[in-house]
Amino acid sequence: MEEQPKISVITPVHNEGEHLSLCLDSLLNNLEKQVEIIVVDDGSTDNSLSIAQRYAEANPCIRVIRQEQSGVCAARNNGLSHAVGEFVTFVDGDAYVDEHLLDHYLMLQKQGNYDMVACGIADVPQKDRARQMELDQESMLYNLFDDPYYRDNTYVWNKLYRTSIIKRTNVQFESQYGYNADRMFNFQYMRHAAKALFNNQGYYHCVVRKDNIVKRDLKQKEFGALAGFERMLYYSRKYSSRLQKAISKYYCMYAISIYRCDESMHQSMLDLVKQHYERLEGWPKMKCKLFLSLPSMISKII
DSSP, X not given: OOSOOSEEEEEEESSOTTTHHHHXXXXXXXXXXXEEEEEXXXXXXXXXXXXXXXXXXXXXXXXXXXXXXOOHHHHHHHHHHHOOSSEEEEOOTTEEEOTTHHHHHXXXXXXHTOSEEEEEETTSOXXXXXXXXXXXXXXXXXXXXXXXXXXXXXXXXXXXXXXXXXXXXXXXXXXXXXXXXXXXXXXXXXXXXXXXXXXXXXXXXXXXXXXXXXXXXXXXXXXXXXXXXXXXXXXXXXXXXXXXXXXXXXXXXXXXXXXXXXXXXXXXXXXXXXXXXXXXXXXXXHHHHHHXXXXXXXXXXX
């Protein structure tokens, strides 16, 4: 491409043949044309790769990268290493976007030279679709854990990031944090971002299916998510106790929820909470202490 794209769209793909054309067509239909689309095929065994290659042959803005099956985190990191746009966003291969999404991102970003812009997810009900707010660094971080208006905060698929911040600070997706990999990426990015704009308009559409690139190894992902909360709690020490208490609350709720839902994980969960609960803040610390003493009772009443 002769001109540097404004936005690099990274699309991780694993066996998305049924939905990939819808995804790529929606991106190509966007009003913003200064775009590169990086499709990272994560060892697909269906026709996903051939579909992506066919689109790339017809559209010079699309690049296809093939890797051995390594998971969504590795696929996104691979895409990031090739991104040259001023900004970057992520669109999964089994999703599609409104034709105004990329133009909307750039329009909002220019309003305040924001380091991050977020939109809503069309399929997730919002308390107030017209709501918009500007956040400073600590407010961004806090809203990852406690925000009544934006239910889409933890995901990466509905956000625009400044590429220079990602590359300068080497923010990466880390698969060991399981279901918290997106939240951890956002947490690490936000620690280096000055301000963000969150807008609830729903421009991103999810396609729900049984087996995709992010839905594997459930037990490992759940334990990884708890480790992620503990790690974010460590990084939050430089901020107010409000943030630390919000993270502690999520850790406690998540641990008890896993214990309640999966009997095979009872002892492993108690052992993990035993390692971490002293680092929690406020009433969640007391709740976890009670949970360790009376796990069956506490898990039923909370």
